[in-house]
Amino acid sequence: MSTVTITAQDINKLRQATGAGMMDCRKALTETNGDFEAAIDWLRKQGQKVAAKRSDREAKEGVVIAKTTADNKTGFIVSVSCETDFVSKNADFVAFAQSIADAAVANNVKSVEELNEVSVNGQKVADLINDKLASIGEKIGVNRFERVEAPYVASYIHGANRMGVLVGFNKDAGEAGKDVAMQIAAMNPVAIDETSVPADVVEREKAIILDVIQQDPKMAGKPQDMLEKIAQGKLNAFFKENTLSAQAFVKDSSKSVGDYLKSVDSDLKITEFKRVALG
Numbered sequence: 001m002s003t004v005t006i007t008a009q010d011i012n013k014l015r016q017a018t019g020a021g022m023m024d025c026r027k028a029l030t031e032t033n034g035d036f037e038a039a040i041d042w043l044r045k046q047g048q049k050v051a052a053k054r055s056d057r058e059a060k061e062g063v064v065i066a067k068t069t070a071d072n073k074t075g076f077i078v079s080v081s082c083e084t085d086f087v088s089k090n091a092d093f094v095a096f097a098q099s100i101a102d103a104a105v106a107n108n109v110k111s112v113e114e115l116n117e118v119s120v121n122g123q124k125v126a127d128l129i130n131d132k133l134a135s136i137g138e139k140i141g142v143n144r145f146e147r148v149e150a151p152y153v154a155s156y157i158h159g160a161n162r163m164g165v166l167v168g169f170n171k172d173a174g175e176a177g178k179d180v181a182m183q184i185a186a187m188n189p190v191a192i193d194e195t196s197v198p199a200d201v202v203e204r205e206k207a208i209i210l211d212v213i214q215q216d217p218k219m220a221g222k223p224q225d226m227l228e229k230i231a232q233g234k235l236n237a238f239f240k241e242n243t244l245s246a247q248a249f250v251k252d253s254s255k256s257v258g259d260y261l262k263s264v265d266s267d268l269k270i271t272e273f274k275r276v277a278l279g
Contacts, residue, residue: 004034014039018050041204045211061088062143064276065101066155066164069108075153075166076104077276078115079144087138088278094161096132100125100142112145146274156181162279168272176264182250183257184275189244192270193258197243202235209234244270 006029014025014036020043032038043050062081068074080097087093099120103109107118116126123131125142133140150168154177157164165181167173173180183189191197209231213219219227240246245258252260261268 006030006034010034010036018043018048020048020050024048041208044208045215047212060278061085062140062278063088063094063097063161064144064157064164064278065097065161066157066166066276067101067105068153068155068166069105072152072154072172073149074105074108075148075155075168075274076101076109077144077146077155077164077166077274078104078142079164079276079278080140081143082136082140083138087136087140089160093132093136096128097161100128104145109145110147112142115142115145144276146276148272148274150271152177154178154181156185158182158185158277163275163277165276166272166274167270170269170271171265171267173264173268176261176268179249179251179260180244180257180270180273183247184244184273186250187244187247188275189247189273190242191244192273193243193245194239197239205238206231206235209238244273 006026010029011022011025014020014029015022018025018040020028024043024046025039028039028042029036032042040050060081061084062079064077064079066075066077068076078097078101080093080100082088082093100115103118103120103125104115107114109115109118116124116129118125120128129141146166148166148168150170152169152172154167154169154173155165156178163185165184167177167181167184169177190201210227213227213230213234219230245256247257249255249257249260255263261270
């Protein structure tokens with residue numbers, strides 16, 4: 001039984017992160033003593049399909065800009081956060097975020113700290129942010145910064161500046177670059193392929209899969225090696241659904257993204273991608 005107080009704010013946070021129902025979120029937090037990550041796993045072990053953990057769920061409101069240099073060899077994502085959608089939809093605020101992203105490109109910055117020090121019209125970005133904060137009365141700031149460097153980088157902005165994607169390729173990808181960026185925006189893969197999925201993510205998925213299998217009455221008394229094989233099969237399904245190269249291509253579900261790229265150019269490969277979204 002939980003020894004911590006579960007607040008409505010805690011429940012809402014878990015609900016926003018997972019999409020699970022309010023009562024289920026309360027139960028999950030109670031069962032896990034308020035541990036947010038453990039509560040997500042608890043929900044999944046109960047058979048609920050919840051939203052996967054994503055680092056791009058940090059900013060609630062703001063503007064996301066994705067841009068590349070003129071030679072398409074370096075890409076930048078700059079997310080400028082604010083507190084309300086009233087501000088984020090304001091044309092002046094969008095232009096303000098755009099000017100910061102332009103400064104990132106012009107100065108080839110490599111971090112948020114470096115970006116805050118560069119100048120826009122003779123004034124440091126950090127000072128511009130403080131001035132904007134004072135004028136609109138909301139807490140704002142550059143809350144996410146991503147950079148991709150590759151022989152070719154494609155960028156894509158989805159919706160009203162609510163999501164930005166960068167994709168690095170080993171060579172000029174042309175229109176395929178945008179297609180893959182749109183795929184990433186729509187399907188939110190965790191890695192390029194099975195080999196690039198972080199080990200801790202694989203272990204977490206496998207542990208959850210095994211726990212669900214072992215709770216199934218039909219699996220009672222089955223040998224461990226059989227359970228392991230079933231778990232591996234389900235893990236392979238996870239890789240197919242959540243890794244970019246193996247995902248069904250959104251423009252033609254009869255082929256995978258990897259197959260699509262081969263059809264464009266047999267030597268074309270994805271080297272890296274970044275995805276930043278509000279919400």
